[in-house]
Amino acid sequence: xxxxxxxxxxxxxxxxxxxxxxxxxxxxxxxxxxxxxxxxxxxxxxxxxxxxxxxxxxxxxxxxxxxxxxxxxxxxxxxxxxxxxxxxxxxxxxxxxxxxxxxxxxxxxxxxxxxxxxxxxxxxxxxxxxxxxxxxxxxxxxxxxxxxxxxxxxxxxxxxxxxxxxxxxxxxxxxxxxxxxxxxxxxxxxxxxxxxxxxxxxxxxxxxxxxxxxxxxxxxxxxxxxxxxxxxxxxxxxxxxxxxxxxxx
Amino acid sequence: xxxxxxxxxxxxxxxxxxxxxxxxxxxxxxxxxxxxxxxxxxxxxxxxxxxxxxxxxxxxxxxxxxxxxxxxxxxxxxxxxxxxxxxxxxxxxxxxxxxxxxxxxxxxxxxxxxxxxxxxxxxxxxxxxxxxxxxxxxxxxxxxxxxxxxxxxxxxxxxxxxxxxxxxxxxxxxxxxxxxxxxxxxxxxxxxxxxxxxxxxxxxxxxxxxxxxxxxxxxxxxxxxxxxxxxxxxxxxxxxxxxxxxxxxxxxxxxxxxxxxxxxxxxxxxxxxxxxxxxxxxxxxxxxxxxxxxxxxxxxxxx
Numbered sequence: 147x148x149x150x151x152x153x154x155x156x157x158x159x160x161x162x163x164x165x166x167x168x169x170x171x172x173x174x175x176x177x178x179x180x181x182x183x184x185x186x187x188x189x190x191x192x193x194x195x196x197x198x199x200x201x202x203x204x205x206x207x208x209x210x211x212x213x214x215x216x217x218x219x220x221x222x223x224x225x226x227x228x229x230x231x232x233x234x235x236x237x238x239x240x241x242x243x244x245x246x247x248x249x250x251x252x253x254x255x256x257x258x259x260x261x262x263x264x265x266x267x268x269x270x271x272x273x274x275x276x277x278x279x280x281x282x283x284x285x286x287x288x289x290x291x292x293x294x295x296x297x298x299x300x301x302x303x304x305x306x307x308x309x310x311x312x313x314x315x316x317x318x319x320x321x322x323x324x325x326x327x328x329x330x331x332x333x334x335x336x337x338x339x340x341x342x343x344x345x346x347x348x349x350x351x352x353x354x355x356x357x358x359x360x361x362x363x364x365x366x367x368x369x370x371x372x373x374x375x376x377x378x379x380x381x382x383x384x385x386x387x388x389x390x391x392x393x394x395x
Numbered sequence: 396x397x398x399x400x401x402x403x404x405x406x407x408x409x410x411x412x413x414x415x416x417x418x419x420x421x422x423x424x425x426x427x428x429x430x431x432x433x434x435x436x437x438x439x440x441x442x443x444x445x446x447x448x449x450x451x452x453x454x455x456x457x458x459x460x461x462x463x464x465x466x467x468x469x470x471x472x473x474x475x476x477x478x479x480x481x482x483x484x485x486x487x488x489x490x491x492x493x494x495x496x497x498x499x500x501x502x503x504x505x506x507x508x509x510x511x512x513x514x515x516x517x518x519x520x521x522x523x524x525x526x527x528x529x530x531x532x533x534x535x536x537x538x539x540x541x542x543x544x545x546x547x548x549x550x551x552x553x554x555x556x557x558x559x560x561x562x563x564x565x566x567x568x569x570x571x572x573x574x575x576x577x578x579x580x581x582x583x584x585x586x587x588x589x590x591x592x593x594x595x596x597x598x599x600x601x602x603x604x605x606x607x608x609x610x611x612x613x614x615x616x617x618x619x620x621x622x623x624x625x626x627x628x629x630x631x632x633x634x635x636x637x638x639x640x641x642x643x644x645x646x647x648x649x650x651x652x653x654x655x656x657x658x659x660x661x662x663x664x665x666x667x668x669x670x671x672x673x674x675x676x677x678x679x680x681x682x683x684x685x686x687x688x689x690x691x692x693x694x695x696x697x698x
Contacts, residue, residue: 219692379458
């Protein structure tokens with residue numbers, strides 16, 4: 147009886163006895179005129195009621211996810227000597243930015259079933275209406291390839307620093323071509339591939355200053371914005387004409 | 396110095412934009428073309444989304460062409476009635492072109508459609524201009540009788556009107572059609588249409604070279620202004636920050652270009668312009684023919 151209870155406690159321990167306490171270096175990112183990307187620090191610790199079990203080791207996965215939008219992926223084909231867009235696949239939603247940082251390669255520290263449940267790896271965040279067919283797979287792979295090349299999808303295994311199985315930290319680089327909106331930060335603790343705790347917080351990315359004024363005007367008062375654009379062009383063109391006349395060059 | 400563009404939502408180097416505006420303004424002032432056929436592909440090359448490149452390119456062309464048009468106006472090189480007729484046709488053509496552009500984007504063929512139009516029209520016009528101006532350079536020196544203008548189908552149509560500055564008494568139908576065709580191209584290619592307008596004025600309408608540049612700049616100013624407004628209202632794709640930098644570089648370049656242009660012979664100008672036009676056509680043509688490095692492309696769609 148006693149042995150059985152102890153076994154139960156040991157099994158339950160990792161799931162209930164480990165809790166994330168974490169912080170993010172900033173709660174918001176302002177996109178100003180000279181915005182050239184940002185680096186955010188995600189840090190934290192695992193709080194425990196009892197000493198950590200020796201095995202399996204605790205691992206950490208941290209994800210940052212930007213606002214999702216529907217996408218169209220098109221493929222060019224050689225038709226009559228030129229390259230035309232032929233095939234296309236519609237993606238119901240995919241994040242505009244997604245970073246996965248972890249202590250080890252995600253495949254080694256996360257079971258596929260847990261991935262499917264929490265949508266942690268990049269393919270899990272790309273939402274197609276139905277399960278992708280064999281024909282659609284290359285399109286989805288291309289999306290990942292293109293976004294990884296542009297820095298919008300980031301895979302960073304071994305980038306989370308874990309100290310004494312308790313303290314962890316990582317830096318996530320946000321690229322310059324950011325989309326406005328709430329960015330979701332998730333921290334997962336795993337043991338033996340299973341998620342033992344998860345915590346979610348949010349970073350608000352917003353345009354600020356002139357960027358914000360211009361953007362809102364363009365979206366909310368497009369006619370006034372268009373007139374202003376024209377006025378600016380006319381004044382600049384006419385002004386230069388007058389200026390050069392005065393200078394008599 | 397990196398600069399974040401609020402509408403394009405990309406970060407680009409401010410000096411690259413100033414330089415780009417300057418070079419295009421210079422060409423614009425020298426040749427009397429808006430420079431849209433250069434600016435739109437160049438902006439796309441530095442990572443600006445195509446929609447923003449087309450709309451903002453049009454806005455920049457307004458500034459560089461009004462600057463050039465004013466310079467020509469002072470020299471009395473603008474045929475105002477002719478400019479007005481061409482502009483009237485241009486607005487109609489631009490509106491129709493807008494519909495065709497929307498249709499093509501629904502079919503997912505915008506880029507190929509735009510590229511094909513570039514290769515076709517730039518190649519055709521550039522080739523024609525090159526052959527013609529080389530021929531006329533060869534002829535100079537030899538004595539020849541030059542007719543003031545050619546009597547063709549253009550002169551047999553009704554609704555005749557006097558265009559004093561051009562010394563023409565022709566029907567308004569051909570200029571209206573030329574204006575409409577150029578307006579149509581401007582909407583689908585994101586250009587002012589000067590490279591089509593200038594040869595059309597010379598070869599179809601028979602206008603004298605001295606008023607061609609000024610009148611084409613006059614029409615371009617109005618048609619691109621209209622295009623800018625349409626894009627701002629319907630697609631929200633005009634980036635004022637991007638436009639401002641291009642314009643600052645552009646207006647200065649245009650003033651210098653106009654002064655250099657005066658010193659060159661008309662034939663020399665036309666050979667240079669045709670070579671430039673052909674170079675752009677060849678570059679885009681190669682992009683269509685060569686196997687692209689990445690076969691797939693991703694576009695955001697409205698939810």
